[in-house]
Amino acid sequence: MRATLLHGAGDVRVEDVPDPVLAGPSDALVRVTAACICGTDLWPYAAMPAGSGPARMGHEFIGIVEATGAEVSTVKKGDLVVAPWFISDGTCEFCREGQYTSCTHGGMWGNGPYDGGQAEAVRVPFADAMLVRLPVGADSALMPSLLTLSDVFGTGYHAAVAGGVTAGSSVTVIGDGAVGLLAVLSAKRLGAEQIILMGRHKARTDLGREFGATDVVSARGQEGVELVRQLTGGQGTHVVLEAVGTRAAYDQAVGAVRRSGTISRVGVPQYEEAPIGPSSLFRYNVRLAGGAAPTRAYISQLMPDILNGTIEPGKVFDTSTDLAGVPAGYQQMADRESLKVLVRP
Numbered sequence: 001m002r003a004t005l006l007h008g009a010g011d012v013r014v015e016d017v018p019d020p021v022l023a024g025p026s027d028a029l030v031r032v033t034a035a036c037i038c039g040t041d042l043w044p045y046a047a048m049p050a051g052s053g054p055a056r057m058g059h060e061f062i063g064i065v066e067a068t069g070a071e072v073s074t075v076k077k078g079d080l081v082v083a084p085w086f087i088s089d090g091t092c093e094f095c096r097e098g099q100y101t102s103c104t105h106g107g108m109w110g111n112g113p114y115d116g117g118q119a120e121a122v123r124v125p126f127a128d129a130m131l132v133r134l135p136v137g138a139d140s141a142l143m144p145s146l147l148t149l150s151d152v153f154g155t156g157y158h159a160a161v162a163g164g165v166t167a168g169s170s171v172t173v174i175g176d177g178a179v180g181l182l183a184v185l186s187a188k189r190l191g192a193e194q195i196i197l198m199g200r201h202k203a204r205t206d207l208g209r210e211f212g213a214t215d216v217v218s219a220r221g222q223e224g225v226e227l228v229r230q231l232t233g234g235q236g237t238h239v240v241l242e243a244v245g246t247r248a249a250y251d252q253a254v255g256a257v258r259r260s261g262t263i264s265r266v267g268v269p270q271y272e273e274a275p276i277g278p279s280s281l282f283r284y285n286v287r288l289a290g291g292a293a294p295t296r297a298y299i300s301q302l303m304p305d306i307l308n309g310t311i312e313p314g315k316v317f318d319t320s321t322d323l324a325g326v327p328a329g330y331q332q333m334a335d336r337e338s339l340k341v342l343v344r345p
């Protein structure tokens with residue numbers, strides 16, 4: 001089959017690899033019908049150390065079950081299914097608490113023995129726990145929105161849930177990438193009253209307004225923080241959802257959060273050290289929340305409103321390609337020419 005491999009920084013190739021086979025009784029084989037490129041794929045695309053590749057790529061996909069192991073009971077051949085971005089067994093003490101990304105048998109697509117989603121097919125471990133059936137056909141117009149349940153929508157939603165967004169909250173969202181925009185949609189869904197989106201790309205912030213942003217701040221750093229404070233009577237917002245992952249974005253979050261508020265981070269931090277002391281978090285009881293999003297927990301919560309047309313998170317896809325176009329898709333996203341690329345293998 002054909003699969004996407006990252007050989008080094010800037011070097012993505014679609015190559016022939018061995019067809020996946022059932023390796024254990026809990027496995028399923030899934031023929032991928034829709035996948036996508038993630039903002040987090042751009043970190044290794046920008047800076048993968050020489051000699052550490054090649055790596056299978058892709059952690060968001062929908063597909064049709066082709067075969068199942070002897071123990072698989074919740075999905076069968078022919079089912080259309082979505083898989084979450086993180087591999088979990090569904091049975092350990094953390095999975096039973098809904099903390100799937102803390103699974104004691106957890107893993108990542110494209111790491112170790114696991115296939116990547118930007119491919120023609122994938123071996124799915126723990127299939128009963130991982131795969132959720134979709135009650136539509138593979139040609140449904142809802143496919144882009146359903147695909148966001150793998151990662152970006154669930155991750156934006158996790159930011160809002162972990163940040164404690166509730167009816168009447170004021171919220172700042174840092175970042176106008178797909179996760180930031182879906183954090184806006186999520187904050188709106190949870191009843192936020194004021195949603196300030198910090199982003200600089202007009203087409204993206206326009207979509208953010210459509211998703212529920214009440215204000216847009218295009219300035220960054222201290223200037224951006226001042227504008228957020230002007231929009232909030234000088235106090236900042238109850239919750240800041242940080243969907244970028246840089247130290248600069250963290251500092252912006254510290255500047256924009258209200259006293260006794262919460263900073264919730266879902267952008268994968270590209271730093272280990274940042275201020276948490278008296279002048280940043282401690283003095284006014286600011287909480288730091290968020291982390292790797294257990295999107296498996298949110299799939300069934302968020303799916304009904306996609307199916308009934310209430311929300312359309314799939315609007316974050318502005319480009320579509322086949323597998324051969326994946327390398328160009330990486331470059332388009334890295335150049336900010338594409339917000340998010342849908343892949344139809």
Ligand SMILES: [Zn+2]
Nearest residue numbers: 089092095103
């Ligand atoms: Zn587990």
